Every structure is written in structure tokens, then in C-alpha cells.
Amino acid sequence: MADMDSLTEALSAISVSTELVEQELKPHLDTLLAVLLEKKKGAAEEIASSGILPILTQTLRVKSPLTNQVALVVAEMAREAAVRDPCIDAGLVTVLVPLLNSADEELLLHTGRAIGRICFDNTAQQDQLVQCGVIPRLVAIMRENLENDPLVNVCLLALCNLADMDTTREALVDVGVAEVLTAQLKRATDAERRHIILEVLGSLGESDVLKLQFVESGVPEALSEMIRGLQGGSDPHDLCSIKIASNLIVSLLLGDESMQKCFGEGTGVVYRDVLSWLQSSNTQLQLSGALAIANFARNDSNCVKMLELGVVPHILTLLEQHVDEGDVSVQHAGLSALRNLAIPASNKVRMLEDGVTERIRTLLRSDMPPVQFKLLGTLRMMVDGQEEAAAVLGKDEVLLARIMEWCEARDHAGVRGEANRLLAALIRHSRAPEVINAVTKADGVRHLITMATSEHLIMQNEALVALAIASAIDIASMQESFREAELLPTLQKMLDDPVGTVEFKFSALGLICSLASSSSMKEEMESLNLKETLNKLSGHSSTNVATQADTVLAMLSETS
Template sequence: EFMRNPCVDAGLIPPLVQLLNCKDQEVLLQTGRALGNICYDSHTLQSQLINMGVIPTLVKLLGIHCQNAALTEMCLVAFGNLAELESSKEQFAYTNIAEELVKLFKKQIEHDKKEMIFEVLAPLAENDVIKLQLVEAGLVECLLEIVQKTVDSDKEDDIAELKTASDLMVLLLLGDESMQKLFEEGKGSVFQRVLSWIPSNSHQLQLAGALAIANFARNDGNCIHMVDNGIVQKLMDLLDRHVEDGNVTVQHAALSALRNLAIPVVNKAKMLSAGVAEAVLKFLRSEMPPVQFKLLGTLRMLIDAQAEAAEQLGKNVKLVERLVEWCEAKDHAGVMGESNRLLSALIRHSKSKDVIRTIVQSGGIKHLVTMATSEHVIMQNEALVALALIAALELVTAEKDLENAQLVQILHRLLSDDRSAPEIKYNSMVLICALVGSGE
């Protein structure tokens, strides 16, 4: 450490970088190590190296000297350090790093060596261009092979390798192009293999499988295809295995997948008749905010424009009481917001007096009034539309609660505030008309 500054001050870095073009393997090795030591843990110096074009040089070295274990290791350590910097990823994307790393990976037998390559792959795979390059270079096949070899093992190294490989697989699916390439209209062998992870006995594979489905379910075409081909039952079976003292990360992942699948209009009725709402409601007792958040989002997606389902759920006292409770979850803004939105959605999509009565009896009205003052215009609108329906359909039941929540004062504020969006003012007027109309 104390020698670093004198080395930098003496201007050692540029000549050392030049030496990386040398043919002598021993010189290359010592040069790489010297640069590594000088720049270790210093983002400023590492950025300097990147700007001096060290990345393409090192990638070329890896290709030329892949038989030299010490040089290979030196390159991997350097990549591992540099890949953490955002500016490096763009440079890596212009090299054939993906191809070189996959080639190297295929040769490895020892766990430590694979681990070392994984440590470079993970940060690089955060870049969408490199994700696609890794898929095209055949990384996925390597990962699937590792999963197959390690899934039934209880050796510590194998368990670690299984986790790293399946996590990396999920990461590759986060890129739109790489995901679509692997989906292959639902016929892809990779997609089929990932499906087989869901019923697995390994929690790690169940988790990766559900997360992969959630990632595949990022456009309507994929979602429709998957629902038509029975994915919903697989996910519900998985959730069933995790109801009592279940694995929270698996619950969260499976609910994420169901929520995404429920977005296309044509999937909603199919998923409702498959019993998804009932499967999701089993997790109402969960005390885990991430699970609560996904549960609420899934139900909200399912009832969108589905009047019958919205009415059925809106009359479910246990659900409505839990929503009202979560509307006060000040520590968890996401859960609080989703609870309010679902409460409003139950009224908006059912347009049912029974639902309104259930919500009034459970103490939900004050939350809808508060929601009308949200910082998010979409939530304000949803609240105002729900309140207008309450005023039009069931004002007598809700009158006292609306008064106590100071609805009129809030509407006055929304209408006189110059910053209120036009649609907020419009919906406030609609609500006032409903209040006045019902009162006649």
C-alpha cells in the first residue's frame, strides 16, 4: 500500500501497460501482477487502465495464452476487478470476451477454477449486450450441464456451483434479446429444461425456475403461450408445497411469475378458472412484506375488468380486513400502496354494492380518501373513481366514514390546487356530482 503512490507518481503505469504487448510470457505475468497490485482496490487507477485500452489487450492475451495457467489466472483476476466498473462493460462488449470465457469454462474441471470464471461472468452478465454474446457463445448449455451434474449432490462445492449456475441463468434471462432467443416461441430446449426445475426437490432450482418463468413472462406473446401450455398449474403446485412454513424466496418468485402471466387480458379468465386467486389467498397470513406485495399485485392483475372475480374477492371479509390492515403498513410503502390499489380495484371492477358494504364495514373508506391525496396521479385517479362509485351506489352506508375522512375538504384542496393534473380535477368533479346527485 505505502509503495503505491510512489509508483504512480513515478509514472510507472503507462510503460507497464505498454509491456502487456510483449511476447515473453514471464514478463507478461509479472507486468500483469505489478499493475494489479498498483491498481488494486482503486477505482480511479482502474479507470485509468481502462482508458488506456488495457481491456482489449488482456482479452487478446487470454485467447493467445489460454494454455498458460498462471497467465490465465492473472487475466481472470484483472477482469474480475475491472468488471465491477460500469465503464469497463462497454469496452468488454466490443471484445470477444464472452467467447473466450465460455471456451475456457468448458475446459475446467476444478471447482476453484470454475468459481473464478463465474466471478467474472456475473458482473459482465449485467450488461445486456454481453448477456446476448454469452448466450450466443453457448454459456447456457454449460450452465444446464452443471445443474444436471450437481442437482442431486450434497457436497458443499456442488451445492455452491448449482446456486451460482442457476442464478447466472436467471440473470441472462433479464435481457430482452437474450430472453427471447432462449424462449424460441416456447419450443426452446432451454425453456423446457427450466420448466423441469419447478417440480424439482431442490429449493434453489425451484427458485431459479420460478424466477426464470417470471423473466420469460415479460411480453404478452410469451405469457399467452405459457398459460396455454399449462405453466399455471406447475406454479400453483409449487406454491402449494410452500404454504406451511414455506421458503419465502420461492413463494415470492412463484407469485412474481403468476403476476406477470396475469397481465395479458386473455389470460385473466383462464387463470381465474384454474383457481389462481384461491391459491394466492392461501398466503394472506404471510408476515413477509415481499410476499404480501406480490400477492396483492397478482390479485390486482387478475381482477382487472373481471367483474365476477372482483365481486367474489370484494365480498371476502378476511381479504378486505387484511387489506385495510396493510393500508396502514407505514414501514412498507410498496405493500401499503398495493393494498390501497387493490381496495380501489375491487370497487372499480365489481361496481357492486355488496363489495362497497364489505369495505365500509372493514374500515376501508378512510384509506381510499387518503389515497386520493397520493403523490402518484394514477393512484389518485383510481381512488377518485372508486369513491365516485361509492357515492353513486351506496352513499348512505359510507356517508359517515366519508365525512370523518374529510372528503369534501380534500376535494376542495384538489380542485383549488394549480398543480393537480387535469384528470384529477375532472374525476374530482365527477365525484362531487355523484355526492350531490345521491343526496337529492
Template structure:
């Protein structure tokens, strides 16, 4: 009799049996298991289609001495995606879950594998598992058998698969699982295991409540471990450490506390290690952490005093767009509301030259946008003739004018405000670039745009008002027939906009 015939006979014998007699079931289970372990073609599908799944469910429900072997059969069957739904329909998941409370490690391993494979791609079943209280059991198993590598691995895989669900994150937070995970991380045998653990920890960091519990005011073991990851030589740990700091830095009090605890030098050292031929993901995550830490105004001042901007400027030589993008955003955050920082960066010819290159990045719109936004920020926050002159000399004015026509209202406003400040404090430096880039026709079109945002029109009026204070530009405003556009705006439904237009119109009429 061939192996295929043996399997068919075994399935037939089980399917016609009216009573579940363990001694009779045992050899048939052996036959099924042999076929599955030997990877016989379509064995799993044949078993699932034979109608014996309810019998297997009954064997598991009765918690007989065959339960462990039945769980192994189900686990091996469930490697095949095609049989997972039939397993669910036969109620196998429901009868397997109680076996996670077994004190038999082999039973736990087989049960964990069976449940994990059946529910791998079923969000409904995963939700049912969480509702049935499987998370505390998985954590308890890891705690009880920390050195059983296969069993720990199965539990970690299951937690990783569930951890993206809000309900699972809540359950994990209540269990203080981060400490258990960091212990497992230290004894992880390979990169794959570390990756699984770090994925779970990363998911915890995405929830405010669990993130705060992990942070523990900076005194938790988890936070101490995160600091050690930043100083590790392992790129995987460095990346996770930087991402964790960026997550912890989602609220101001955590940011201030981490600065007090001295996290910034660790991040800077990490970034410097990866400047040349380094890991892009680590640089990106490190800059994200710095940017978040710099959001509170008090932190900006302290970070500037500690020379953060000088040290991260070493990343200017990076040729990786994700790093360029994040560096520009971090520098922009550092100068926000900080006159001295904006002045220092705005005078830096090397920085400006690099920013100009990025303003023209052909293949990365994000880098182009962030480069222009940094230019605007340098002018807006320094309000310095030196910076305006330096930006104009570096040929940056045309990029600001281009930014003023962006599809993003926030960028349009930033550009228009920067141009208004520039023209108010150093019109001589910017008048020629204004002409070359045809600024006035652009402003006229902006005012006349029937679907243009009110706030953009208001910022455009602010720039026109600034230009009207210059005799040279005033004449050009007349030549462009700007009064016609302003007159139309005096009837605008926004009283604030209409009033501003009337005021500028009066200024132009007084000198016509």
C-alpha cells in the same frame, strides 16, 4: 539479504536493463512472484512504482516463454486496487487480451485473472474489453474446457462482471450462451458458482431480445431448465426460476404461451411451500410471475377458472411486508376487468379483514397503498351492492376516503371512482362513513385547490354528481355550500371540467 532487499534488487536490475533477455529476466520474475505470493507488505505497490510495468508489457507483447509467468505476476499484483490504474496506463490490458486465444490452459487462467482483477471496477476498461471481442473468447473457453474448474470460474466471474452492460448482453445473446450456462449450472460445485451463473442468466433476462431468445417460444432447453428450477428443493434455483418466469412474462404472447404450457401450477406449488417460515424472496418473485402472467385478459379468465385466487389467498397469513405488498398487487391484477372475481373476493370476510389490517400498516406505506387500491378495485370491477356493503361493514370506506387524498393522482382517481360507484349503488351503506370521515369538506377543498390535477377534479365531480342523486346527501351538499365551489369551476380553462360543473350545479339548483 532480506526478502525486501531481494525484491528491490530484482526491480532495479529490470529497470536498468536495456534489452529483454529471457534468461536474465527469469530469476527476477521468480523473486517478484515469491514476494507477491507470500503477501509481502506493499510488494505490489513497490513493483508498480518501480517503472518496470512497460517491461512486463513488452514481455507479454513478444509472446515469449515467460509470458505465462508474467501474466501470473500481473494477476497477483492486481489483487491490490492501488496498482490497477498503473497497470492500465502501462498498456497491460491491451497486451493481455490476445493471450485469451492461447491453447495453454495455465496461460488462459493467469491472463483471465489478470484482466479480471485490473478491470474489476473500471467501467471504461470493461467497455473496451467488450469492444475488443472478449465475450466470444470467454464463452469459447468455457465451451472448450468445461471441466477446468478454476478456468471456468474465472471466465464466469468475468462474464458476470460484464453482463450488466448492454453491449455485453447483445454479444452474449448472439452467442446463445444460455445453453452453455445451464450446462455449467448443473455441474456447479457450490452455491457461489450457482449464484454467479444465475446472475448472468438474470442479466440476459433483462434485455428483451436476449430474454426472447432464452424463452424460445417455450421450447428452448433454457425454458425447460427454468421449469425444473421451480420444482427444485434448492431455494436459490427456485428464486431464479420464479424471476425468470416473471421476466419471460413481459409480453402478452409469452404469457399466453406459458399458461398453455402449464407453468401456473408449478408457481402455486412453489408459493405454498414457502407460506410458513418460507423464503420471502421466493414468495415475492413467485407473486411477481403470477401478476405478470395475469396481465392479458384471456389469461385472467383461465387463471380464475383454475382457482389461482383461492390458492394464493393462503399467503394472507404472511407477516412479511414485501410478500403482503406483492400479494395485494397480484390480487388487484386478477380482478381487473373481472366482475366475478371482484365479487368473490369482495364478499370474502376473511380477506377483507386482513386487507383492513394492511390498510393501517404503520411501517409500510407501500402495503397501505396497495391494500386501499385493492379495496377500490373490488368495488370498481364488481359494481356490486354486496361488495359495497361488505367493504362498508369492514370499515373500509374511510380508507378509500383517505386514499382519495393520496399524493399519487392515479390512486386519487381510483378511490374517487370507487366512492362514486359505491354511493350510486348503495348510499345507505356509505352515508354514515362519509359523514364520519368528513368527505364533503374534503371534496370542496379538492375542487378549490388551485394546483389540483384536472383529472382529479373531474373524478371528484363524478362523486358529487352521484351524491346529488341522493336526497339526504343533496341536502348536505347544500349545507356545505358546494354550489359556490361548482360555480367557480364553470369558468375553468378545461371545457370538459366546466361543463360537468355546470351540469351538477343545474341539478342542485333544480332542487334547492
């Protein structure tokens, strides 16, 4: 056992050495190494401040019997953060990097550890390492020493520390890193190794080029296989691996080409595994499964295929499991998947026939704004262009009552906006007197009028179209609600606004045309002196607006 006095003597002897010969230096290096391996407090700092670092640097410049030992001394010394800058200043990194080209596995291990520790959390040094070309060499070392776990671990840790740099990702494009990482992932049996590989894959996967390489090299399949092997256990490390791996698969699906390869027309291993996740008892897998389905459902052909393969019942069952005190993220993701699946018109019809709207109505009792927001958006997508569905939902008193509540959700603008848009959609797509009557009875007209004054043009137009349809179909039952909600004064105020959009003015005039068919509404227009507003609009720079204003003026001039 070496003590600190022995260390001091060894440092003194090394510092006065005139020749870097093995017989002279080795005993003293043995002492340094013994003290460092015993983790004597302050040993690394004493070595760094003794003045021998330039001697160690000089020793490493030429391959000698001392090379391995010096590299190990530097690696052990660099465990201490305080000595890393002195190591850099002494030029140790510069002489260590060429040693990565050695075929000596022991030297590679010591060198890799030394460089990794010295450059840890040092962006400038890490950038220099990449510029020096260490990235291709790290990959080559892993490929050439596939089963040397300690050495591979050093290379993986180095990649992990460098993976966030764009220059690293660029350097990895042409060196086959995907195949190497896939091979290591399949060999990884302990959680620590798995997590390092997963972290590297996650960072590098932010590059679209590498993401596609990962998919082509079978990374998603390897991740799926790993998850299958870990499922059912309760070990926290394994559960953590499942979480990271499933999240990683979801992120790999964000690329269109990589997503399509994983889907494989519904026969891909990854897609089939994702389906099983929806039925898992593991909440994390349920979440990743729903997110993955939402990603697969980014184009119509995939949506149609997934519906044929029966994905919807699995999503609905999952949603129902989480209705009461369930996981909000799972519900949110599940509804996102359903919404995407409902985009193709043919899917809407099929989903309606399968009773989807009835089953997702169970989520109406949710008190979670993110779930409410997604539910409203999903229902709106379901009724888009579907007259029958809009008519059924538009007469549902329970649904309408909930929509009215959400139209007043002051703490969540997104929920409020989606509730208003669904309300307008029920009228626009059903065009049914019964729906108009139900909406009026539920006090929905005032919300549509408020929506018409929204700062969002699309919401303005949707509200105005819904109001125009409602007034054209059943003006008699709407009149009282229009008056109570002060529809005409609101429209007049917005028509008088000089900065109002052309689109709004045109749609508003269209609504007024519908209202003018009612003698009582026409009387209110006259009492508001709406003609003055219309006369101004007759000279509007937009021909459409001017023509529409003239049409309304002509209607108001007719004898009631």
C-alpha cells in the same frame, strides 16, 4: 536453502554489476529467487530497497536468457503489497507489458503474474494497462493456450481485476471474449476456476453489448449445464457456484433481446432448465427460477406461451411450499412472476378458470410485508377488467378483513397503498351491489375516502371513481358511511385547495354529481354551503371543471 545474508550479498553483487550478462547475474538471481520462494520475511522489501530494481528493468528491456528468470523474480517479489509502488516507479510495468506478446508460455505466465500483482487494486495503473492494449492480448493468450490452466488462470484473474472498468468492456467488444469464456467455463472443473469465470461474466455482463454476445455464444446454456452437473450435492463450493451461476442467468435475461433468445418460444434449453428450478429442493434455484420466469414474462406473447406450456401450476406449488415460515424472497419473486403473467387479458381469463385466485389466497396469512405487497398487486392485476373475478373476491369476507388490516399498515406505506388500490379495484371492476355492500359492511368506505386524499394522483382518481360507482349503484346503503367518514367536508376542502389538480377536481365533482341524487346528501351539501365552492369553480380555467361545477350547481338548485 538461502538465508538473508546470502540475499544481502547477492543484492550487493547485482548492484555493482557493470554488464547485464547471464554468467554474471544468474547465480545472484538464483539466490533472490530461492529466498523469495521460501517466503523469507522482509525479503521482498529488502530487494526493493536495495536499488537493483532499475537493473531488473534494464534486463527486461531486451530478450535474453535472463528474461524468464527476472520476470519470475519480479512476480514473486510483487506478492508483497509494500514493493508494488517501487516496482511501478522503477518502470517494471512498462517493460513487462511488451513481453505479453511472447509465444513462450512460461514467460507469459511469469509476466502475467508480475503485472497482475503489481497493478492489483491500483486503478491508475490498471487504466494504463487497458490503454496499452493488454485486454485483446489477454483474450488472445487464452484462445491460443486453451488447455494451459495456470496461464489461463492468470489471464482470468487479470480480466477479473479489470472487468469493472468501462474501458475494459469497450476493449472486449470486438475480440471474441464470449467464446473464450464459454470454452473455459465448460472446461472448469474446480470451484476456484468456476468462480473466477463467473465473476468475470457477471462484471462484463453489465454491458448490454457483451450481454448479448454472451447469449449468442451460449453462455446461459453453459451455465445451465454447469448447474445441472452440480445439482444434488452438498459441497459448499458447488452450492456457491449454483447460486452465482443462476443469479448470472437471471441478470443475462434483463436484456430484451438476450431474454428472447433464451426463451426460444418456450423451447430454449435455458427456459426448460428454469422450469425445473421451480421444482428443485434448492431454495436458491427456486428463487432464480421465479425471477427468471418474471423476466421472461416481460411481453405478452411470452406470457401467453408460458401459460400454454403450464408454468402457472409450478409457481403456485412453489408459493404454497413457502407460505408458512418459508423464504420471503421466493414468495416475492413467485408473485412477481404471476403478476406479469396475468397482464395479458386472455391470460387473466385462463388463470381465473384454473383457480389461481383461490390458490394464492392461501398467502393471505403471510406476515411478511414484501409478500403482502406483491400479493395485493397480483390480486389487483387479476381483477383488472375481470368483472366476475372482482365480484367473487369482493364478496370474500376473509379477504376483505385482511385488506382492511393492510389498509392500516402504518409501518409499510407500500402495503397500505396496494391494499387501498385493491379495495377500489374490486368496486371499479365488479360494479356489483353485493360487493359494494360487502365493502361497506367491512368498513372499507373510510379507507376509500382516505385514499381519495392521497398525494398520488392515480390513487386519488381510483378512489373517487370507486366511490362514484358505489354511490351511483347503491347510494342508500352508502349514505351513513359517507357521513361517518365525512366525505363531503373532505371533498369540499380539497376542491377549495387552490393548488389541487384539475384531474382531482373533475373527478371529485363527478362523485358529487352522483351524491346529489340523494336528498339527504343534497341537504348536507347545502348545510356545508357547497354552492359557494361550486360558484368559484364555475370560473375555473379548465373548461371541463367549470362545466362539471355548473352541472352540480344546477342539480342543487332543483327542488328535492
